[in-house]
Amino acid sequence: MEERVNYVKRSQCDYSMSLKLQIVQEIERGELSTTSATRKYGIQARSTIVSWLRKYGKFDWENQTPSHMPKTPEQKIMELEAQIKLLEKQKTFLEQQASVADKKVILFDMMINLAEKEYNIDIRKNSSPEQSSSSKKNKSKR
Template sequence: METPTNISYIKRTPKDYSLSFKLQVVEEIESGQLDRLHADFKYGVQARSTITAMLRKYSAFVWENLSIVSMFNTSEQKSIELEAKVKLLEKQKARAAYLTERADKKVIVFDMLFDLAEKEYDIEIRKNYKPELSKTSKKNIKKQ
């Protein structure tokens, strides 16, 4: 049997991989079935940085501070993973607090704008709902 003699090297970039492929690789690494080094060999990814880029973009886990570790779950690895999860949760909490504060400021600004527009143009922008029932609701209640 003859072997092909002119096998050419095709350089691939992260754009060459489909989204489903990237998510599958990330899921296998996160679940502990593979580590980053073995994922390169299993799937034929040419550069370790490609796997790292996939993890940074599609993973819920923070991978910047971790080195390549074995697949065995040691206590040291578990503590590193837990520390990374704590950091991620702290980042998410800080982001949520920032967004809440920003939303509160927007509400204040919009209220000021509505007040200014109502004064300047002498129109009612806000609806004033009264706690009492409207006339149509009262009629519906009497019919029943």
Template sequence: MKTSDKSGAAKRTQKDYSLSFKLQLVEEVEQGFLTKTQAKRKYGIQGDATVTKWLQKYGNFDWENQVPKTMSKTPEQKILELEAKIKLLEKQKARAEHLAERADKKVIIFDMLVDMAEKEYDIQIRKNYTPDLSTSSKKNIKKL
């Protein structure tokens, strides 16, 4: 192990990290005693991603599915989580209903304005549009 001139902290090389050291560090970080940055400083680890790689390799957290491997939720935790989801969905539903009601009111107001404009200016704004068949469709009908 080499010591750095500036900080006095020990600089480590890859050869210095034993498996037991890595497991100890991972355990400290997972138990919340240290953050990744604090562990890096405390043990003089130079690589920015080293601690993260060790956590992924040796830790209990399932990095692919973002769920802890060993920590199963108690029924109470599951209930609380589902209740929180229900509250969120109820808020989202209420917001969607509110927006739908506003949109309906806007349509009614727009129709009223169009009616008023048609009466006031004696013009037809709304078109009674009935789609005609396209020319290619007309040709196909004549052939039949």
């Protein structure tokens, strides 16, 4: 006897954000495939889960081909080109962050210099390695 699964027609608002994120995490960890997730959670269309993966997942799904199809050399090249573009974007972003960090260091240094002059106090410690070793000797003699 064949078991029939009766699907209840659902709308997008039936799925809570926590359920969507849980399904995405299970798929990204390799615990489920998109097809098995549709069966397990009673989701009608695999495309619904794929859209969640694109929205909430950590993986870059652009320019990807289904895993069950062998990739042609052209597809592999396109995939690698997309990966290069992504890495270039990341590099640019990190370079911008480094530039901002460098500017902050210069600004903070200027602020410390100004505060030292304005209030006539030493904020930075100007101890050399010899001073710190001699201070240890003085402390041990006491």
